[in-house]
Amino acid sequence: MFETKVAILVLDDLAVWQKLNVTAFLATGIAGLAPDDGERSERRPDHLGWRSLGRAAS
Template structure:
């Protein structure tokens, strides 16, 4: 049905509000990185217009830090679209500060709390191998 796959991975030791916040930010990152994946705007029977959404399913997984780092490594090797969220971004208040927090991370040991991935199905499947769906 779809040649691509979208997966969000959130860290399993986060509070519920953090998991939801990370998933929301990752989803917006995927939409921004892949505008071609957006469907058309919605219209209800009364003619009220609504916004558009991603035109394909988004699967949400959970992982510990090691699982996120492994998925990240596979995503880089698979040349996937990668949207990162690191722990230090919880303490920032705006986008520029988020980018600075991410830039300060050790690229070989990112303190990831979330990843958004999009790309060919097989490459995404390889990155999320052994991860469990979020309950």
């Protein structure tokens, strides 16, 4: 389905909220490295956003 897959490993000795925080931080950093993976949002031309990453365009 996807050409590239990513795994994020987090130590087990962190609190649940810390695991979620670290995972979200790393995932957004990785997603930011490849902005061409999503479909460009055209609702607001002045807003540099992406509709979704990894979703097939219809």
